[in-house]
Amino acid sequence: MDVLVVDHPLAKDRLSTMRDARTDSATFRAALHDLTVMLMYEATRDAPVRTERIHTPVARTDAYRLANPPLLVPVLRAGLGMADQAHKLIPAAQMGFVGLARDEQTLHPTPYMESLPEDLAGRPVLVLDPMLATGGSMVHTIRLLTDRGATDVTAICALAAPEGIARLEDSGLPVRVVTASIDQRLNDSGFIVPGLGDAGDRQYGAI
Ligand SMILES: O=P(O)(O)OC[C@H]1O[C@H](OP(=O)(O)OP(=O)(O)O)[C@H](O)[C@@H]1O
């Protein structure tokens, strides 16, 4: 499985702001917005483009557009904080939604929402979720996508645990991961260490 760690200094800076326990919700959301732009930028580096001829005010030239705009799939709640920035970068993208809440005892995801196109054959999909911990939520999400024919899925995560990467790899699902960091491990509660805490709570408040 292909894993890209975006360790640009600006990405490290925004991730550090997100990690800091003193960071308030508004500042956390702003840092995640900025980091999402950087992760998206790298995730789409090799996206196929089509050309068309345009006129600048001076001359004719080639213009470049994404040949096959992806489906964006934020995983609620925490992935919502990445959705608008990703969509701004690719205005032609369609957006689907998956809602999952991890049971903090079993660490299994509990699905509560799913809004996806029926047929995803031939469409690249970018899944947006800041956290890849055990990998249970991401595996569930990708299965929803592959059940609809998706074969080209990229998981875009602010942070990943080695356990989550291994789980995705073992799943054999057609996914690659783009993240700003692979942290040390999960703790006994299934939280990423050093991590940043609960990405949903940090953005929107504890539930
Ligand atoms: O890899 P996993 O062990 O499945 O954990 C990762 C999941 O946990 C977080 O969501 P959470 O379930 O806390 O929901 P929230 O976004 O509403 O806070 C996170 O946004 C992922 O979806």
Ligand SMILES: O=c1cc[nH]c(=O)[nH]1
């Ligand atoms: O560290 C973690 C693990 C799962 N979900 C989070 O939001 N944070």
Ligand SMILES: [Mg+2]
């Ligand atoms: Mg949460």
